[in-house]
Amino acid sequence: MxxxxxxxxxxxxIAPLCKDEFPIFQNKELVYLDNAATAHKPRxxxxxxxxxxxxxxxxxxxxxxxxxxxxxxxxxGARKKIAKFLNASSPEEIIFTKGATExxxxxxxxxGAISLREGDEVLITAMEHHAxxxxxxxxxxxxxxxxxxxxxxxxGELDLDALEKLITDKTKILALTHISNVLGTVNPLKExxxxxHNHNVPVVVDGSQATPHTKIxxxxxxxxxxxxxxxxxxxxxxxGVLYGRKELLVQMPPYQTGGDxxxxxxxxxxxxxxxxxxxxxxxxxxxQAIGLGAALDFIDRVGLEQIATHEDxxxxxxxxxxxxxxGLKIYGTAKDKASLISFTMxxxxxxxxxxxxxxxxxxxxxxGHHCAQPLMKLLGVPATTRASFALYNGSAxxxxxxxxxxxxxxxxx
Amino acid sequence: xxxxxxxxQQLILDHSKNPRNFGSLPxxxxxxxxxxxxxxxxxxxxxxxxxxDLVEDIMFSGSGCSISxxxxxxxxxxxxxxxKAETIALFxxxxxxxxxxxxxxxSPDLVSLLGKLTVFAGVRExxxxxxxxxxxxxxxxxxxxxxxxxxxxx
Numbered sequence: 001m002x003x004x005x006x007x008x009x010x011x012x013x014i015a016p017l018c019k020d021e022f023p024i025f026q027n028k029e030l031v032y033l034d035n036a037a038t039a040h041k042p043r044x045x046x047x048x049x050x051x052x053x054x055x056x057x058x059x060x061x062x063x064x065x066x067x068x069x070x071x072x073x074x075x076x077g078a079r080k081k082i083a084k085f086l087n088a089s090s091p092e093e094i095i096f097t098k099g100a101t102e103x104x105x106x107x108x109x110x111x112g113a114i115s116l117r118e119g120d121e122v123l124i125t126a127m128e129h130h131a132x133x134x135x136x137x138x139x140x141x142x143x144x145x146x147x148x149x150x151x152x153x154x155x156g157e158l159d160l161d162a163l164e165k166l167i168t169d170k171t172k173i174l175a176l177t178h179i180s181n182v183l184g185t186v187n188p189l190k191e192x193x194x195x196x197h198n199h200n201v202p203v204v205v206d207g208s209q210a211t212p213h214t215k216i217x218x219x220x221x222x223x224x225x226x227x228x229x230x231x232x233x234x235x236x237x238x239x240g241v242l243y244g245r246k247e248l249l250v251q252m253p254p255y256q257t258g259g260d261x262x263x264x265x266x267x268x269x270x271x272x273x274x275x276x277x278x279x280x281x282x283x284x285x286x287x288q289a290i291g292l293g294a295a296l297d298f299i300d301r302v303g304l305e306q307i308a309t310h311e312d313x314x315x316x317x318x319x320x321x322x323x324x325x326x327g328l329k330i331y332g333t334a335k336d337k338a339s340l341i342s343f344t345m346x347x348x349x350x351x352x353x354x355x356x357x358x359x360x361x362x363x364x365x366x367x368g369h370h371c372a373q374p375l376m377k378l379l380g381v382p383a384t385t386r387a388s389f390a391l392y393n394g395s396a397x398x399x400x401x402x403x404x405x406x407x408x409x410x411x412x413x
Numbered sequence: 414x415x416x417x418x419x420x421x422q423q424l425i426l427d428h429s430k431n432p433r434n435f436g437s438l439p440x441x442x443x444x445x446x447x448x449x450x451x452x453x454x455x456x457x458x459x460x461x462x463x464x465x466d467l468v469e470d471i472m473f474s475g476s477g478c479s480i481s482x483x484x485x486x487x488x489x490x491x492x493x494x495x496x497k498a499e500t501i502a503l504f505x506x507x508x509x510x511x512x513x514x515x516x517x518x519x520s521p522d523l524v525s526l527l528g529k530l531t532v533f534a535g536v537r538e539x540x541x542x543x544x545x546x547x548x549x550x551x552x553x554x555x556x557x558x559x560x561x562x563x564x565x566x567x
Contacts, residue, residue: 349478351452352421355539359417369453382453382476411421412430412479 014313016394018042018302025392029362031400036181036209036340036388037366038231041295045235048294049287060286061260061277075286078293079276085296086226087217088243095242095249095276096289100208101131103227103242104175106279107204108135110252111173111225111244115202116143121170123201125150125158125187126378127180130371132206136175145172152378156183156332163192167199174201178216178226179209182370182384183332184315184340186214193222202248208232212390213311213338215304224248230288235295239288242279249275256281307391311339314389318398325405327413331379340388342370345405347413350385356411357385361404363397419535420542421479424487429479434489438472445556449544454481458489458552466497471553478545480536485549487530497557502526504554510534511543 019025021042024032032040058068060075076091083091097103116122122136126149140147148171150163158176167174174196179186193203202224210216212233218226223243230239244252254261254272258281263271272278299307318341322328327346345353354367366386369376376382387401441459448455454477461470471493473485492500506526513519515537524531536546 351478351542351545352480355420355542356417359420360415368451376453382455412426 012317012395014310014317014395014398016397017307017310017391019392019394021298022392031361031363031397033387033389033393033397033401034364034366035212035390035393036232036370036386038237039212039234039390040392041236041291042234042298044298045291045294049236049291052287052290057287059283071286075284075289078289081293081296082241085211085216085300086241086243087219089219090246092274092276093243093246093249095244095279096284097227097240097242097279098238098285099231099240100206100227100229101240103240104131104204104206105135106242106255107175107225107227107244108139110255110279111202111204111248112136112139112143112145113253114251115172116140116145117172118144119170120145120172121148121168122146123148123150123163123166123171123174125163125176126152127156127158127183127185127375128175128177128372129181129206129208130373131208132175132177132204133374136173146170149374150176155334156180156185157334158185158187158192160188160192160195164195167196167201171199171201173204175204175206177206177209179207179213179338180332180375181209181340182342182372182375182386183334184337184342185332185334186210186336186338188336189221189223197222209338209340212299212307213304214308218243230292230295233292233295234298235292236288238285239292241292244275246275249279252278254278254281258282260284302391310391311389311393314393314395314398315339315341317395318387318389318401321398321402322405325402325409327409328405331381331384339390340386342384342386344381344384345408345412348408348411350383352412353385353405353408356408357401357404360407361400363401363404365401416535416538420539422532422535424529424532425479425483428483428486432473432482432486434472434486434493436472436474438470441470441472443556443559445552447548447552447555449477449481449548452477452481452545454478454545454548456481456485456549456552458485458549458556460553460556462497462557468492468495468497468500473549473552477548478542480533480542480545481548484533484546485552487532488549488553491528491530492553500553500557503530504550506530507533507550508547511537511547513537 024040058071060072079091151159196203204225205223207228211228226243231237261281331342350367357363438459443460446457456475458473463469471489533546536542
């Protein structure tokens with residue numbers, strides 16, 4: 001058995017993109033490969049939020065004074081940027097939430113409330129994050145509906161034949177991820193949505209892993225709902241987005257009630273505002289929404305095509321390097337795969353790998369079940385180690401990861 | 414010694430690679446299972462407790478990281494032949510060690526009570542791994558109390 005890295009190492013230089021725009025990398029020791037969990041923030045996002053808080057802060061959609069009117073314009077400007085980024089047909093289809101999880105809960109409760117009856121079925125897939133499983137499980141219990149799960153193929157792709165067979169007259173919702181946070185699989189969304197629409201089944205998409213990495217055109221995809229979180233897309237935490245088709249949003253009851261989501265209130269009766277405000281009760285996360293707008297501007301400036309090409313090169317380089325390590329097994333080998341690699345090593349548990357990587361090499365990876373316990377069970381492992389890449393990663397980061405993994409073998413094999 | 418070498422000492426690596434008292438125990442009269450939901454570690458401990466509350470035999474099974482498996486293995490070695498009361502005292506001493514800040518020296522009394530179990534003192538540098546080391550001890554305590562439902566370190 002090989003216990004040392006091969007002496008002749010094939011080196012390919014893939015330079016990071018825009019790394020000097022990210023203040024966190026002033027820490028030269030940091031090799032950050034946990035981007036599927038959260039991404040770091042470029043200076044422009046930090047500065048934009050800081051400037052808003054320092055000089056432009058006011059509540060939105062309430063004040064009659066100039067400062068508030070300006071803040072409202074900036075906040076609504078962020079909504080417009082998001083609509084444009086996703087190619088939604090109107091900013092009214094963009095709802096700010098506190099994250100992707102809240103957005104999925106909102107759809108499950110509010111769309112579930114108008115679409116699910118006893119005996120109906122909700123279809124999800126075996127590769128979902130807990131955030132796209134549990135809300136459906138709960139709403140199915142409440143509405144006495146049934147949750148069904150689309151299986152995967154050997155390569156970690158959705159079994160599309162099985163998907164088609166699972167759609168019945170009773171299916172009222174299909175909820176699936178755009179990109180798997182564990183396997184990296186990019187689902188053929190357009191094809192799946194068209195298939196579901198042929199059976200009049202609306203489709204909810206968890207785009208958390210997709211927005212920072214791949215171009216999204218909702219008018220082309222025709223998703224009924226699409227959610228993502230700000231912090232994985234170089235924006236701040238505490239902000240997420242729910243896109244919903246207007247015809248559906250107007251039929252849905254509010255998620256939370258309170259200020260700013262009403263039309264008129266009396267002690268006898270309240271009427272609710274139109275979307276998107278119906279779904280934005282209370283003072284929203286204003287600075288965060290503006291920060292997300294700045295993050296999407298940043299992504300636009302770099303260009304999603306360039307980002308995708310860069311990350312694809314990293315994925316191929318890393319896959320090749322990792323495959324040279326004896327006893328290392330990669331999970332998820334889809335043809336269309338995003339820039340993340342989940343793996344196990346026969347000599348060490350993911351938590352031991354994570355500790356060695358961090359401690360001796362400054363390499364930050366995720367070790368665990370990735371909030372996808374049903375998928376882990378299916379893969380037959382309690383946990384995996386996951387390295388996930390972003391634009392500021394380069395081949396030097398991969399080399400460091402690989403060096404660290406050889407060290408893991410030295411310690412544990 | 415580096416922090417990492419202190420964590421993965423030879424004794425720990427040895428026990429994780431070759432766990433002692435691993436498997437089932439026919440005739441066990443005490444049993445408990447435990448999980449660390451964050452990490453997914455699972456440990457089951459079976460005990461044969463005889464007269465005078467003496468642990469006559471003990472076996473464990475389960476899966477998890479090297480720290481959790483080594484801790485379970487060493488625990489079984491040390492608990493075998495002890496009384497219930499001695500085992501509980503060791504459980505408490507082990508917890509005290511894990512709770513002691515890594516910048517503080519362990520008290521001489523604690524060190525002499527714990528003996529080679531102090532090999533796990535290095536996990537104090539790694540807050541996310543403390544639960545890995547503690548799991549087996551929570552499970553054996555649960556087993557001694559006849560608790561048959563699963564205990565967790567959460």
